[in-house]
Amino acid sequence: VKRKERSISEYVEGVLASDRTILAQAITLVESNAERHMAMAQQLLQQLLPHTGNSLRIGITGVPGAGKSTFIEAFGTFLCERGHRVAVLAVDPSSSLTGGSILGDKTRMEQLARHPRAFIRPSPSGGTLGGVHRKTRETMLLCEAAGYDVILIETVGVGQSEGMVRGMVDFFLLLALTGAGDELQGMKKGIMELVDAIVINKADGDNKKRAELAKAEYNQILHYLRHATKGWKTKAYTCSALLGEGIAEIWDVIQQFMEVTKKSGVFMERRRMQMKDWLYAMIKDYLETSFFAHPIVKQTLPSLEREVMDGKQPVTMAVQQLIEQYERGAR
Amino acid sequence: VKRKERSISEYVEGVLASDRTILAQAITLVESNAERHMAMAQQLLQQLLPHTGNSLRIGITGVPGAGKSTFIEAFGTFLCERGHRVAVLAVDPSSSLTGGSILGDKTRMEQLARHPRAFIRPSPSGGTLGGVHRKTRETMLLCEAAGYDVILIETVGVGQSEGMVRGMVDFFLLLALTGAGDELQGMKKGIMELVDAIVINKADGDNKKRAELAKAEYNQILHYLRHATKGWKTKAYTCSALLGEGIAEIWDVIQQFMEVTKKSGVFMERRRMQMKDWLYAMIKDYLETSFFAHPIVKQTLPSLEREVMDGKQPVTMAVQQLIEQYERGAR
Numbered sequence: 001v002k003r004k005e006r007s008i009s010e011y012v013e014g015v016l017a018s019d020r021t022i023l024a025q026a027i028t029l030v031e032s033n034a035e036r037h038m039a040m041a042q043q044l045l046q047q048l049l050p051h052t053g054n055s056l057r058i059g060i061t062g063v064p065g066a067g068k069s070t071f072i073e074a075f076g077t078f079l080c081e082r083g084h085r086v087a088v089l090a091v092d093p094s095s096s097l098t099g100g101s102i103l104g105d106k107t108r109m110e111q112l113a114r115h116p117r118a119f120i121r122p123s124p125s126g127g128t129l130g131g132v133h134r135k136t137r138e139t140m141l142l143c144e145a146a147g148y149d150v151i152l153i154e155t156v157g158v159g160q161s162e163g164m165v166r167g168m169v170d171f172f173l174l175l176a177l178t179g180a181g182d183e184l185q186g187m188k189k190g191i192m193e194l195v196d197a198i199v200i201n202k203a204d205g206d207n208k209k210r211a212e213l214a215k216a217e218y219n220q221i222l223h224y225l226r227h228a229t230k231g232w233k234t235k236a237y238t239c240s241a242l243l244g245e246g247i248a249e250i251w252d253v254i255q256q257f258m259e260v261t262k263k264s265g266v267f268m269e270r271r272r273m274q275m276k277d278w279l280y281a282m283i284k285d286y287l288e289t290s291f292f293a294h295p296i297v298k299q300t301l302p303s304l305e306r307e308v309m310d311g312k313q314p315v316t317m318a319v320q321q322l323i324e325q326y327e328r329g330a331r
Numbered sequence: 332v333k334r335k336e337r338s339i340s341e342y343v344e345g346v347l348a349s350d351r352t353i354l355a356q357a358i359t360l361v362e363s364n365a366e367r368h369m370a371m372a373q374q375l376l377q378q379l380l381p382h383t384g385n386s387l388r389i390g391i392t393g394v395p396g397a398g399k400s401t402f403i404e405a406f407g408t409f410l411c412e413r414g415h416r417v418a419v420l421a422v423d424p425s426s427s428l429t430g431g432s433i434l435g436d437k438t439r440m441e442q443l444a445r446h447p448r449a450f451i452r453p454s455p456s457g458g459t460l461g462g463v464h465r466k467t468r469e470t471m472l473l474c475e476a477a478g479y480d481v482i483l484i485e486t487v488g489v490g491q492s493e494g495m496v497r498g499m500v501d502f503f504l505l506l507a508l509t510g511a512g513d514e515l516q517g518m519k520k521g522i523m524e525l526v527d528a529i530v531i532n533k534a535d536g537d538n539k540k541r542a543e544l545a546k547a548e549y550n551q552i553l554h555y556l557r558h559a560t561k562g563w564k565t566k567a568y569t570c571s572a573l574l575g576e577g578i579a580e581i582w583d584v585i586q587q588f589m590e591v592t593k594k595s596g597v598f599m600e601r602r603r604m605q606m607k608d609w610l611y612a613m614i615k616d617y618l619e620t621s622f623f624a625h626p627i628v629k630q631t632l633p634s635l636e637r638e639v640m641d642g643k644q645p646v647t648m649a650v651q652q653l654i655e656q657y658e659r660g661a662r
Contacts, residue, residue: 038647045645053642134647141645189557190521221555224548226520272640279639282650287618308610309603311384314376314472316369316465319613 008040012047018146020119030138031124033131045138048145053271055087055144056258059153059165061191062175067201068154069108071175071241076109076152078247080117084150087143088112091136091155091165092123119148130285133164137278140168166194167274167281170267171254172228174198176218176236178210192218193226196234197253203238203246211238231264232257296329297322339371343378349477351450361469362455364462376469379476384602386418386475387589390484390496392522393506398532399485400439402506402572407440409578410481411448418479419443422467422486422496423454450479461616464495468609471499497525498605498612501598502585503559505529507549507567509541523549524557527565528584534569534577542569562595563588627660628653 006014006025014022030041062068076086088109112118121143124135140151153169155161166172174195192198198218203211218236227234237253239246261267291297300322307313337345337356345353361372393399407417419440443449452474455466471482484500486492497503505526523529529549534542549567558565568584570577592598622628631653638644 042645042648042651046648049642049645138645138647189524193520217555221552224552275639275642275646276636279636279646279649282646283622283653284615284619286650286654287622288615291614291618305607305610308606311380311606314373314380314469315606315610315613316469317373317377318610319617320373322614323617 008043008047011040011044015044015048015142015146016051023119023142023146024121026142027121027139030142031135033127041138045141048141051145052141053144055140055149055151056171056254057140057151057153057169058254059155059169059172060175061155061162061165061172061195062201063177064156066175066177067241068156068175071199071201071239072152072154073109073112074241074244074247075250076112076118077115078244078251079150080112080115083117085117085148086112086115086119086150086152087140087146087148088118088120088152088154089136089139089143090121090123091132091153091161119143119146128285128289129160129164130282130289132161133168133278134282136164137168162188162191162194166228167277170261170270171196171257173250176200176214177202178207178214192222192234194228196228196232196257197250198222198234198236199246199250200236200238201241204240204243208238214238229257229261229270230266232260232266291326294326294330296326300325339374339378342371342375346375346379346473346477347382354450354473354477355452357473358452358470361473362466364458372469376472379472382476383472384475386471386480386482387502387585388471388482388484388500389585390486390500390503391506392486392493392496392503392526393532394508395487397506397508398572399487399506402530402532402570403483403485404440404443405572405575405578406581407443407449407483408446409575409582411443411446414448415481416448416479417443417446417450417481417483418471418474418477419449419451419483419485420467420470420474421452421454422463422484422492450474450477459616459620460491460495461613461620463492464499464609465613467495468499493519493522493525497559498608501592501601502527502588504581507531507545508533509538509545523553523565525559527559527563527588528581529553529565529567530577530581531567531569532572535571535574539569545569560588560592560601561597563591563597622657625657625661627657631656 006022011022011026011029015026026041026044029037029044032038032041060068060072072088076088079086107113109120113120121139124132124139127135136153140153143151151169153165155165172195174191174197176198178200200211200214200218215236215238222234222236225234237246237250239250241247258267261270292301304313304318304322308315308318337353342353342357342360346357357372357375360368360375363369363372391399391403403419407419410417438444440451444451452470455463455470458466467484471484474482482500484496486496493503503526505522505528507529509531531542531545531549546567546569553565553567556565568577568581570581572578589598592601623632635644635649635653639646639649
């Protein structure tokens with residue numbers, strides 16, 4: 001039997017009442033690419049907007065194997081036990097390609113997944129980077145309206161997704177391992193200048209000493225780099241997500257960060273600029289998507305691109321040709 | 332008396348004959364924003380295209396005070412004396428705003444400016460970043476057609492211009508001073524991962540020891556960062572542009588770079604990708620410029636932007652509204 005579709009007011013009431021089933025369904029609505037669903041989702045968001053923005057938004061990145069799941073499990077559980085309500089979202093660029101989902105997997109965070117104060121949602125699959133951006137941001141808003149006061153957004157440090165996540169969080173954390181040199185070379189360029197803290201995980205057992213060394217190394221490098229947030233000095237820390245050591249200290253750091261940036265106005269200014277940047281990113285995304293999907297462009301561009309790459313046609317002339325043909329066709 | 336306008340074939344012949352006056356006039360044509368000039372410029376470039384691409388394109392960046400002019404004077408003169416023909420161009424983001432020109436100032440490179448094998452052209456002033464990009468690239472092509480086999484493109488390490496310059500050169504050099512920490516924090520984020528060499532200038536007199544220290548520091552940081560070019564390890568070097576010391580060594584490094592990257596195919600692959608990236612950048616520039624300059628958009632966007640920043644309207648809804656109004660108006 002097909003489930004009866006909910007009305008917008010049912011969604012609004014359900015989300016505000018923090019009904020997990022309805023929240024999950026509202027997220028599915030926001031993630032849908034069907035036009036009717038998108039229209040409904042926007043009305044829903046419009047009504048929920050006054051109830052959003054009250055969370056602390058934390059991004060967490062790191063190479064595969066850095067222990068992101070274990071860290072989120074430990075950190076999320078720690079926060080839940082202190083009375084917070086924690087939503088875990090994921091931005092997984094690879095899932096757009098494979099259609100699968102690596103991050104935000106509940107089976108990798110069993111303890112947190114069972115916690116009544118936690119809500120875990122895997123990465124939206126499929127679609128463009130712009131689409132994933134919108135879906136993640138709107139899911140975040142739904143979670144805030146449902147009363148989650150800490151949002152953790154997980155991503156892998158390999159591509160364009162870090163910039164996107166940096167653009168939607170207040171605090172951005174890089175989870176690292178010992179052996180900074182080799183590891184950083186596998187990461188996105190400039191990643192260290194995007195984050196507000198570097199946490200060296202797995203500082204336990206035989207690894208403890210090496211983790212301390214890595215911390216010193218990272219702090220030395222950070223000394224020469226630009227900091228991601230005005231008035232905040234990005235530093236390296238250690239923790240053992242496995243043993244739960246250092247987790248409370250990281251929470252202290254984040255609270256200090258909040259205090260400093262809220263007092264200086266940097267916090268609110270960043271949030272406002274993030275909204276503006278997102279607005280412009282969406283507009284540009286629309287412009288490009290509709291242009292590059294146009295039949296005339298799809299037909300003309302490949303050969304023009306080849307001529308340009310082979311040095312047979314000046315770029316400006318190629319662009320002029322393409323646009324003339326496009327504008328003639330669009331009329 | 333107004334100068335009689337040259338024909339395209341006069342320009343072509345003049346540039347290929349390396350006539351400095353005609354080259355300068357051809358660049359003025361390329362820099363013009365008048366529609367008739369732009370059409371002529373494209374025909375000119377079309378005809379010159381087979382004679383381009385034969386130079387070594389070197390970008391030079393560094394904070395104000397790093398001694399870029401002195402370095403280019405010394406390096407350029409060194410190359411001219413060894414038989415090369417050197418063109419010096421500048422990309423100056425500030426000149427777009429102020430209408431003035433700081434870089435590529437001939438009075439700061441007197442010796443080089445007088446050299447018969449050198450050609451210095453200051454930054455094109457005014458216009459968008461995309462416009463400056465096009466003008467600089469096309470000026471570079473004109474200089475290549477005129478037989479200049481080393482193109483030096485000077486820029487300041489403060490904004491978006493480094494990405495642009497990186498996108499048009501084969502080798503990118505960061506000119507630095509001693510006291511790496513303080514200096515780098517004033518530079519563009521991720522700049523060290525954009526360059527193929529860091530040259531610590533002013534390694535002379537009392538400063539020599541500190542320059543050596545800075546070199547060691549930079550090399551240590553570079554160890555942890557990603558390299559800009561596949562198969563090439565970015566390292567730090569010292570020189571004294573004032574005394575002409577270390578200049579020959581830097582030229583050796585660049586020649587090694589050329590050998591390695593040409594052999595591996597990275598050199599040609601980068602050039603092809605640069606053309607492709609430029610093509611797409613120009614298309615996007617056109618799309619954005621024509622959208623944001625549209626009267627309906629200019630009228631609607633400011634209030635939508637405010638509502639979005641104040642959290643009064645969901646971003647997706649604002650974008651949909653804007654685009655609906657735009658499309659209705661464009662029909």
